Amino acid sequence: MGLGGVSIWQLLIILLIIVLMFGTKRLKDIGSDLGSAVRGFKNSMSDAEKGNDDTATTATGADAPATAKTQPASDKDRDSAARS
Secondary structure, three states, X not given: OOEOOEOHHHHHHHHXXXXXXXXXXXXXXXXXXXXXXXXXXXXXXXXXXXXHHHHHHHHOOOOOOOOOOOOOOOHHHHHHHHHO
């Protein structure tokens, strides 16, 4: 038995069917596109972590803009605020 009840022969047959369906050139293109996408994702995640470290220290300072707006908590509060 192989992985979860799938033998190596069954995996080879599935691989052969995939190669026959798509062809080796297209599979190579798909693999390289997938690799570049993963590489780009990793780069953007590391850039975002570096950016968060820089902005976390500056945004929590005294000069940080207040962006939170107060809103009524329920419809009842909204109605009473609209009447006044």
